[in-house]
Amino acid sequence: MQSHNIIELNNVVKTYQRGDVAIPVLKGVSMEVAHGEMVALMGASGSGKSTLLNILGCIDRLSAGTYWLDAVDVTRFSKDELASLRNSKLGFCFQNFHLQPRMSALDNAMLPLDYREPILSRKEMVDRASELLELVGLADRMDHQPSQLSGGQQQRVAIARALINRPRLLLADEPTGALDSKTSHEILELFEQLHQDVGLTMILVTHDAEVASHAKRTIHVRDGLIAGSSS
């Protein structure tokens, strides 16, 4: 077992440039997440928690500071290096799922496999994706397009897609934001199950204390700074 943390953020600053005006979103965030941890990032909207998650997910780049992911400094990574990092080590569940319309649940779940090196055969891809769709409870919905699925089911497809490359770290942006309480509960149970059975490191962004209560640790973000952490 590695003794280091999977995530080490050191004084991370993110500034958006709108014309001549620089808008600071993150003003020096430092945090650590250990292997196998399940962490909730809480904060009001506009607090910078989503930006933080994007940076953790290597989708967005930071303006200053350092980010060590799995003992590698990704701050200086090139675009292509970041892309293969996202593909191999990270799973990302987007707030609005970002499923491809007119593609079946199976194809949606398989999408990241297209960019995997080395690429698998079609059969291996289908095996893997259907295994995961079974895991998230969509065994009978594989051929359905996103428009034919409920919100919860869509979220499950998104989770399957995030897990398809067996990532080290799963990031979820408001995983229950668009779901009713019953479905939310089911999704959260799924997350917990994954956390326990696979030992997957997870970071959930939420503004809902109920969701955060499922996590072992909650980090509060306020005005681009870590306001505190509670277990």
Place this chain on the structure above:
Amino acid sequence: MTKLLTTRDETMPQSSSLRWASDVSSPKHTFRRFVFRWRPFLRLCVTATHALRRNVLRSLLTTLGIVIGIMSVIAIMEIGQGASATLGESIQSMGSNLIIVMPGAASAGGIEMGAGTMPTLTPDDVNAILTECPSVLAAAPSVQARMQVVHGSKNWVPATMLGTTPSYLAIRGWNSLDEGENFTEQDVRNANKVCVVGLTIVKELFDGQSPIGKSVRINNVPIRVIGVLGRKGANVMGMDQDDVLLTPWTTMKNRVSASTLGSVNQSVLTSSANGVNSFGDAYPRSFIELYTTPTATQMMNTPRPQRLTNVDQIFASAVSMERIETAVDEIQQALSRSHNIRDGQVDDFNLRNMTELTKMFGSTTTLMTNLLLAIAMIALLVGGVGIMNIMLVSVTERTREIGLRMAVGAKGRDILAQFLVEAVLLCLFGAAIGIVLGRGISIAVSKLAGWPVAASPYAILASVGVSLIIGIGFGFYPAWRASKLDPIDALRYE
């Protein structure tokens, strides 16, 4: 789920988080990377086909420019090729591979008499050509005359009256006889009084009746007609090619004209007091002089032991159109050798062939075809711009998809490849339709208008190549723009 994970634990008894992440690379996968290179490409094609099928009508309309362009290219090429093939045939009917050997120009006291005025060609030269020139298929000597031909109460002066050998017909591409048969080598050796006539002569002298077995009189020598040549029509110069009478050259030379072209123009001669209906020539001379006896002076001047009777021209045909130039060179060498012409000396013969004529007609059709092709290319160019336009729209529309693909690990080059493959597939698809339609048009043209067409595999190959180039050329910019997007901006794009 617990079952699923348990089975995994059995196969890999490590701690679960390690196993979960341990599939990134193994020796087996490195091996696969080399073996299955086509796999990513295949996936790209599948993805692109899916994307194109999502909006069939738009894809069709986008590629319409390519369809029309390729269609015109194929139709123009096929009709153009058909036209030049027909032209080739019509030139061939004149004896396309024809090479004419003319004797050189005589000159006396600084006065050049013009080509063909010096009798330097002999039947020996024909043999030399046949034995020494591999690119020559056949060669025939010819003795020309222009004399009145009489049958019954009718008379006629054929435009072409030639004494030659049987291979002359093959050399001129005159393969069919309407009636009877050609004269033989035997007839040539024996100077038999036989002839083969063209259809115009049949019409003028025999009122269209079959002339086989009947006799005509030329210069009061009765000559039996043994064959009627097939119709050839007028040549490109407007000369009636059916107004022809052929005899063995020995007959023509020794029995009929008894002279070479230089002094023969019997239409003029007969009108003079010289030879009006003297029956003295009605019967053949006692023997035929194939060889003129050289005078003592000639023997002194020309150290060659013997010199055969001169012939007016030699007709030769090259093995193929492409080898005409080679054949001309070979004949040049063979004759220079047999005529003892040293380096730097002027040849005592001239060679002519039809390549100029063929080239002239060929270049006309080539010019027309190229002109039309240029227009078709413009259509293709416009089609390419259409592709680029729609691909740009498509990239904008699918910005979020691009963002997502990048977020799950697509590199810039993956996105570039995806859109490039889409554009290329679109073009190739358009090309396929265009080829089918173009073929359809050319077939319809040949059926309805009766124009000759020739299927052109080259055109099909070329149009596939061109559409490939257009797809890459015009698809590159949109694909490049897509590949330069930033994942976070693309995901947030509304």
